[in-house]
Amino acid sequence: MPDVAMILQQARRSLAIAYKDIRIYYSKGPVIIFGVLFPVFLFLSFTIGRHLSVDFMIPGLLGMILFFTATSISPIVVPWEAQARTLERLMSCPVRIETIIIGDIFASFAFGAGISLVPIILGLFLGITISSPLIFAIAVILAAFCFASLGTVFSIPPTNMPSTVNMISSVVKFPVVFISGIFIPLNELPAWGQAVAYISPLTYFTDIARYSIQGRGHLPVAVDLLVLLAFTALFLVVAMKLHQRTMPRRI
Amino acid sequence: MGPMNNDVAIQVINLTKRYGEVLAVDHISFTVRKGELFGFLGPNGAGKTTTVRMLTGVIRASEGTASVLEYEAGSLNAKQVTGVVPEMANAYADLSAWDNLMLMSELYGIPASVARERGTSLMQGIGLYPRKDSLVKTYSKGMKQRLILCMALVSDPEVLFLDEPTSGLDVQSARLIKDLLQSLNAKGKTIFLTTHDMDEANQLCNRVAIINEGKIVAIDAPEKLRMATSGMHSVEVSFDNMVSSEVLANIPGVNTVKKLGDKWRLYTANPGELVVSLITYSSSNGLKIISLNTLSPSLEDAFIALTEKREKDA
Numbered sequence: 001m002p003d004v005a006m007i008l009q010q011a012r013r014s015l016a017i018a019y020k021d022i023r024i025y026y027s028k029g030p031v032i033i034f035g036v037l038f039p040v041f042l043f044l045s046f047t048i049g050r051h052l053s054v055d056f057m058i059p060g061l062l063g064m065i066l067f068f069t070a071t072s073i074s075p076i077v078v079p080w081e082a083q084a085r086t087l088e089r090l091m092s093c094p095v096r097i098e099t100i101i102i103g104d105i106f107a108s109f110a111f112g113a114g115i116s117l118v119p120i121i122l123g124l125f126l127g128i129t130i131s132s133p134l135i136f137a138i139a140v141i142l143a144a145f146c147f148a149s150l151g152t153v154f155s156i157p158p159t160n161m162p163s164t165v166n167m168i169s170s171v172v173k174f175p176v177v178f179i180s181g182i183f184i185p186l187n188e189l190p191a192w193g194q195a196v197a198y199i200s201p202l203t204y205f206t207d208i209a210r211y212s213i214q215g216r217g218h219l220p221v222a223v224d225l226l227v228l229l230a231f232t233a234l235f236l237v238v239a240m241k242l243h244q245r246t247m248p249r250r251i
Numbered sequence: 252m253g254p255m256n257n258d259v260a261i262q263v264i265n266l267t268k269r270y271g272e273v274l275a276v277d278h279i280s281f282t283v284r285k286g287e288l289f290g291f292l293g294p295n296g297a298g299k300t301t302t303v304r305m306l307t308g309v310i311r312a313s314e315g316t317a318s319v320l321e322y323e324a325g326s327l328n329a330k331q332v333t334g335v336v337p338e339m340a341n342a343y344a345d346l347s348a349w350d351n352l353m354l355m356s357e358l359y360g361i362p363a364s365v366a367r368e369r370g371t372s373l374m375q376g377i378g379l380y381p382r383k384d385s386l387v388k389t390y391s392k393g394m395k396q397r398l399i400l401c402m403a404l405v406s407d408p409e410v411l412f413l414d415e416p417t418s419g420l421d422v423q424s425a426r427l428i429k430d431l432l433q434s435l436n437a438k439g440k441t442i443f444l445t446t447h448d449m450d451e452a453n454q455l456c457n458r459v460a461i462i463n464e465g466k467i468v469a470i471d472a473p474e475k476l477r478m479a480t481s482g483m484h485s486v487e488v489s490f491d492n493m494v495s496s497e498v499l500a501n502i503p504g505v506n507t508v509k510k511l512g513d514k515w516r517l518y519t520a521n522p523g524e525l526v527v528s529l530i531t532y533s534s535s536n537g538l539k540i541i542s543l544n545t546l547s548p549s550l551e552d553a554f555i556a557l558t559e560k561r562e563k564d565a
Contacts (some may be wrong), residue, residue, distance in 0.1 A: 006327070009360060016357035083553045084344065088337040089402070092307040093358040094330035248310040 010099045014097065017095070017103025018110070025073050025080070026111060035072025036115060039064040039177075058123035059209035060182040065119050067180075067202050070112025070144045071173060074151030075165045077104040078243070082160040082250035097247050098240050101152050105236075108148035128213050135211040135221055140181055142228050143205035149235035150201065158246040179204045182212050186218040201231040218239060260285040260410055260441035261306065268301050275301045277465035278315065283443060285409075288436040290456030290473075291445040292554065295526075298465040299445040300338050303414045305441070314315035319410055331359065333356045334408035336399050336416050344388035348379060348398050351387060352405055359406035366405060373401040377427055393424030400428055407553045417451060429455060451552040459550075463558040476553040483548035483556060484522045488529055489514035491539040502528050514542065 025031055043061050078100075082089040090100060120130075120140075130136050154169040180202035181191070186194060197203045204224040211217030217224065261283035268276040276298040283289040293299050304310045306317055308325025317324035320332050337427050342351040349370065356366030374380040377397045387395060396416065403411060413432070417425040432455060438444055445453050452459050453473045460470040469476060496508045499515055504525045507518040519525045522545040548556075 013358050013360070016354060019348070020343065020354050023350075024343060069265055085339055085341040088304075088309055089335065089340045089342075089399070090358075092310045092330060092333070092335040094327045094336065094354070094360070095358055096327070251304065251309055 010096055011102075013093075013095045014099045014103040014106060017090075017100055018106035020090070021073060021077055021104055021107030022110065025077060025107065028076070028080075030162060031072045031111075032077060034166055034170070035069045035111070036065075039068035040094050042090070042177070054123065054126045055128055055214045058119060058128050058187075059206060061181050062116055062119045062123070062209050063180065063202055063206040064177060066112050066116040066140065066143055066205065067147050067177065068173065069115040070108055070147035071151040071154070071169060072108065073111050074104045074108035074148050075154035076162040077107070077171045078155045078247065078250070079160050079165050080162045083162065087247075088251050091247065091251070097244050100247075101239055101243055103150045105152055108151050109144045112144040112147060113140060116144070123213065130212050131215055132212055135208065135225075139205060139212070139225065139228070141167050141209040142225065142232065143201075143208075146201050146205075146228050146232040146235065149232050149239060152239040152243070153235050156242045156246055158249040160250055176202055178199045179203070181210070181218070184247075185210070201228060203232075258285050259283075259321075260287065261289075261317070261319055261443060263302075263306070263315070263317045266302065266305060266312050266317050267314035268298075268305060268310070269313040274465050276305070276312075279465075279467050280315075281460055281470055282353070283441060284434070285441050286439050287457050288432065288442045288444065288455055290452040290459035291443065291462060292447065292449070292452050292459045292550075293445075293462035294447060294558065297462045299391050299447075299462060300414055302462070303335075303337070303412055303443070303445055307333060307412050309337070331406075331421060332409045334403035334406060334411045336396075336403045336411075336413040338414035338418075340399055342387045342395060342398050345388055347384045348374070348390070348401075349383040349412065351398065352383075352402055355402045356405045361406055369407065370401070373404055377401060377431065380546055391421075392419065393421045396420055397427060400431065400440060406437075408440070408546045410443070411435065412443045414445045415447070416444070416478070417446075417448070446505055449549065449554060453550045454471070461554055461557050468557045469553075473550050476557075477548050477550055478552065483518060483552040484520065485516050485518045485546045485548075485552075486525050487514055487516050487542070487544045487546060488531065490533065491541055492536065502532055504528060516546075 043064050049056055078087065081090065151169065154172065155165050157168065159165060179196050180200045181197060185209065186203065187195055189197060204219070204227045207217045207219050208221055208224045211221055259282055262283070264280050265278045266276060266280070267274070279302065290526060291299050291302065305312045306319065306324050308330055310326070319329040332429035342348070346354070351511070352370045353366060356370070373378065374383050377400065379394060379397055379401070382394070387398065390398065397438070400416065417428050429451065432442055443453065456473060458470060458472050459476065461468050483521050494515070496510060499505060500508045502525070504519050504521055505517045506520070509516040517525060526543065526545065529543065530540070
């Protein structure tokens, strides 16, 4: 039987860890560069001069920014702390490894969800309308959590160099952006392209964003949400299990 | 566990850590009683830090068991009653000292009002209060180490693990930390202290375990360890002129010669006779003795004797 008091206690401690991450890591160079500047420039380089409609561009921009920001904090916290020699102290506190990971995910989630308000507000200024705000909001929150969880998967290898983790995550993140219907909508992809797109969690968020802003998606919204949920669960389980093994090896 | 074990703070049975083929900690067993200030003494690489990390739940043991106040070492319950100062640990450099302290108290579930009160008195006691709102990155090494000790104490733990807490510190900070440890111990806290500093162990600890190459070679009170090292008496002498170590080694009764700065330490089984020989030697060679002291074996001598014996046996 799950020990509810223990779970609540650990959840509170996760929030304390998240608050610490927010104050320390939001302003770190790699977070700003890889999390905010990169997706903006990448997006501009693929859209400038293509005469795309605002309705088409905003879901893509939002997907990119949410994906990059939500995966920018969670991968670097653990290696950064191992390198700065704060991790051992944290691990000797009465917190589980899961508690530490969830705290890092919260901080990354909040960063992603917060920054993604910028393209949403920009879009609203430029005249987009969001057809079902509730579903859209749920999608943003779920996707931010999903991507933040993916970020902790990137930091599983027990390296104590944040730059190595950034390299690992970039190797995964860049291809994902190109196969997720950001620059080319899903229905314009060939069959093999669509098959590849379905292995990317970002595809499902972009699809909901297109549904909410452009009025049509490729897949049913319920399917998009369920798949995002499944990806989140998968990333969480993998990160929890494997960090249990690798975190002690960082010390 | 029955009431018989009620005075046990730390119980270690056959604790072992393997890294591949290497046995970092090799089936060690010991008991630390409640209220003891227990020293864990050994050269670098002996397995001290690995042991502390297993006891504080940072790494898992390969074999054996350990408990802290009857809780399995590394469990949330054990960690909750434990304060830790890890080796070379840092506080968060981008947070203020005070925020580091409050973060720790949240991670231990200490109510905010209690944490503020305790934090204030801890920081006042250790001389950091006026700088409590400065970022830790502006702190000196000694201030950081004092802060880390405060962070370990903000949960008012029953058992405290400290891994080389005074290593590399300035005299004042080291003194402050040692004084604090003594007063905590006087209040009944159990303290597990690793060190390679014999004087520190000698001054502070009720008992010490000497660990070498992953094995415990002796556990006893520092005085008893000292006394057990017979044949390790020495005479410390300095002359007004240069003397070679070969000449001193040839004086009857001298076992070993060691140069310590401007003086010589001569090990002997019979210090009384050696003093007479030294005076004879110096007067017949036109030397003047500037200082002369006889020393009983130090903990360091005991330590060297015990760790070298082990190497010979192996």
